[in-house]
Amino acid sequence: MREYSVPLLVDIPESANCTDTVFERGEKDPAAVVIRRKSGDDWLPVTAREFRDQVAAVAKGLIAKGVEPGDRVGLMARTCYEWTVFDYAIWSAGGVSVPIYETSSADQVKWIMSDSGARAIVVERPSHEETVREALAGLSGVKDVWCMETGAIDELTAEGADVSDEVLTERRTGRRAADLATIIYTSGTTGMPKGCMLTHDNLLFTARNVVAGPLPQLFETRDRAALLFLPLAHSFARLIQVVLMETGTVIGHTPNMKNVAPDLQSFKPTFLLAVPRVFEKVYNSAEQKAVAEGKGKIFHMAVETAIAWSRAESAGGAGLGLRLKHALFDKLVYGKLRAATGGALTAAISGGSALGERLGHFFRGIGIEVFEGWGLTETSAPSSVNMPGANKIGTVGKPFPGVSVAIADDGEILVKGRHVFAGYWNNEKATAEAIDADGWFHTGDVGELDSDGYLRITGRKKEIIVTAGGKNVAPAPMEDRIRAHPLVSQAIVVGDNRPYIAALVTLDPEAVDQWKKANGRERATLAELSTDPAILAEVQKAVDSANRTVSQAEQIKKFAVLDVELSEETGHVTPKQSIKRNVVLADFAKQIDALYD
Incomplete structure (x- = not known):
């Protein structure tokens, strides 16, 4: 077994938790801008003290509403400023945050809320609240549902007006490094999502050692700023947000990954x-x-x-x-x-x-x-x-x-x-x-x-393909190479227990629109384009490029262009844009079989 280790650089005190930096910076450097919040076309500065005070006010409201140390609280929203406020407020009240993708179905919400035993949930929009109400019908453990867009922050701030600073401090500092910080449910590319338990030590150990070791230069620039647009319900963006808070990097949030371009130009991040x-x-x-x-x-x-x-x-x-x-x-x-x-x-x-x-x-x-x-x-x-x-x-x-x-x-x-x-x-x-x-x-x-x-x-x-001839094939590198073609959106290599390797390919809608205009095919449907010789020739180039990277036995012999787009909405892609391979294989079994007829 080959092994490689890197020595520890930063230890985490047993008494530490993820809220320490927010409260300490709010006291020591109150005027420092830590977040720029989107309001219309403007980015409004939020200082360290303003953020600390809002986190504290919401945390007091959660305490007043009965959230106890270790209680799980769901958090269902797009990537936004309020998401961050509630995450740190839940921690400050001694709770455990349970992120839920805002695209989740009622069944998914029901599973996560019931499995985690959450006693409350915060949602972003009334539509999310409707999904949650449907999911929670018959579940008696959930006591409260708060909606950001209908005044959750103001409501909880008012609820917590009589909770003293001393009570909040006792509750906040009572959570230590070894205590549970969050339960993040896997995105479920296979089977039911499992809840991954991450402690405050897990998050702080990772954040502080990543910054001290590989990436200090990214967070030492004078005007450092980062725009977050990946789902904060996923561990990748969530950990990076902890890193940004720990380093004092100015954070911006944009909720729609598809329309991030204008926000990039106006926010002007140094890091992404x-x-x-x-x-x-x-x-x-x-x-x-x-x-x-x-x-x-x-x-x-x-x-x-x-x-x-x-x-x-x-x-x-x-x-x-x-x-x-x-x-x-x-x-x-x-x-x-x-x-x-x-x-x-x-x-x-x-x-x-x-x-x-x-x-x-x-x-x-x-x-x-x-x-x-x-x-x-x-x-x-x-x-x-x-x-x-x-x-x-x-x-x-x-x-x-x-x-x-x-x-x-x-x-x-x-x-x-x-x-x-x-x-x-x-x-x-x-x-x-x-x-x-x-x-x-x-x-x-x-x-x-x-x-x-x-x-x-x-x-x-688990995704290694074994052909009928016994050849082991890793699909991911070939899929990455095919997706590099401008017209391709997704590629799924198949061939388990089959005589040769094949692939399913989908087309990128934006690139296809440009291709149609350039080729005088504005009225062509996706179904027509999926069998169009010119499109197939372009996809063949992408497949040829992938085939040049592998042995002959691993090469893709046939492919089919699907006449649909794979997305979260169709149930074929997770919120972090990973393909649900088992769902694709089941839903397009006929198309796969046709590749071997």
Whole structure:
């Protein structure tokens, strides 16, 4: 078993909890701006004291309404300022927050609320409240439902007017590092979601060691600011928010990932976190626009120069000729791309799936360095991450301080450290299966460690395809390569117990609209385009690109373009944009069978 460990840098006192920084900064640096809150077209500053006071007022209201230490409180909302207020208020009242995706169905809400034993829930909108009321019919344990848009903050502030500061302080400081902070339910790509128990120590250990180890430079700039648009119900964005609070980075929230572009330009973040699909869409949109304007050749030259420059930097530095070309394209192309993100963005963290070396080098080449990391909800989000000055593109970096990573004999990645969760709520059997007697958490991912301790993810253990001929095939790398094509939205490689590998592909609606205009096919339906020879030829190029990365036995022999879009609404994609593979395989079984007729 190959193993790599990084020594601990920051220890967490037993008395610490996630609210300490909010209350201490509110006292010591009250005028510091910690959040910029969206109001119309403006971003209004929220100081450390203002945020602390609002968190305290809401926490007092929760106490007045009967929330006791350790009580679970649901939190169902999009990524917004109020989400953050309530998260820290629940902690300050001694409670345990239970995030729920705002897109969740009534059945999902019912499962999470009943399984966690939550005694109250906060929702964002009246529509969410309707879903919750439907879900909770017959559940007697939930005492209160508060809605942000209909005055939850004001209501709870009034309720808590008679709760003293001394009572709040006693309640807040009574929660210690080992105590439960949150139960985050897995997004459920397979089976019912399981509740991952994360303690205050899990979150603070991770946040403070990630900052002190791999990423200090990202949070040392004078005007550092980060725009959050990924769901805070997911562990990735949630942990990053804790990091931002711990470092005093100014936070902005935007609730709609599809319409983030205008907020990027107005907020002007220096730092961003996203999933690979976001970076793919940024690149694909820029390429489509350039082609539509007749500037495709210049754009593609700029892309190749950016990638070559980045690769040269990794190898010791670019030569004079490449530096001059890079400087020229910086004026013609790269500067415009940076301007589209607000003009101040220099770094981003990507997680959730593989970004791919080409995109990683491209973004570094245009002046926005993307640091890939890797982890799971069970590991408080990250276990490894690349770092400034030592970013090995194509890997997910080294373990962060205090973490050990090992590769089992069958290739599975094992993890050990204080960031590993306390177990699954109400599920000792699943916990025992996940954490072995030596304390190693079995991640289910497959990968390899290089001689420098950098981790590379090669697949998911349960998703490894075994063909009828006995060939083991990891679908994820090929899917990532196919999705890199501008017209492709999703790719699902299939072939388990089949004679060869095949794939299902869906088309990106925005890219397709541009393609239809450019090709005089404005009235073409998605069903017509799914069998259109020109579209199929483009998808074939993407498949050929993927096939060049694998052996002949692993290559995709056939593919089908589906005439639907896979989304959260259709039930095929999780809120963090992961494909629910088992649902896709079941719903499109006929199309898959046809690939083998």
